């Protein structure tokens with residue numbers, strides 16, 4: 566059986582710079598992933614067939630990012646039983662509030678695990694997908710633990726510098 570992978574979907578190429586944070590996390594934890602530009606609004610048939618196909622090929626979790634009327638994550642969630650993580654993006658005058666509400670306010674029975682708006686959310690989407698995969702991959706769980714320890718060490722080091730400068 567092929568290794569489970571994460572599918573990273575975005576509504577437009579204009580979302581790509583923010584999604585780089587998601588892909589950086591997945592790469593750093595050595596998680597196989599695919600990335601695709603597809604829109605529930607503009608390319609509904611492509612979105613539908615990609616999700617069905619990825620699902621059948623071993624996709625373990627979908628990450629969906631979109632701005633404005635962000636229906637991509639909800640649409641994907643309706644097409645698969647795999648966990649769907651939604652990243653609302655700031656792509657217009659409402660600064661992501663539109664995307665946040667349209668991603669998070671899913672009707673009962675079709676959940677989208679919604680992370681924060683923008684870059685921090687994009688980063689956490691990668692970590693959340695990693696933690697989902699780590700449920701059945703102890704080596705990945707160890708890599709996540711090491712990453713957290715490095716994160717903590719960096720905060721402690723910054724504090725030590727602050728204390729030394731006072």
Ligand SMILES: Nc1c(C(=O)O)ncn1[C@@H]1O[C@H](COP(=O)(O)O)[C@@H](O)[C@H]1O
Pocket residue numbers: 575576577578579580603604605606607630631632633634635636637638654656
């Ligand atoms: N919200 C959606 C969907 C969707 O939900 O299917 N498809 C594209 N978009 C979003 O429209 C914004 C502007 O897109 P353009 O920059 O291409 O005009 C992007 O943030 C995209 O995610």
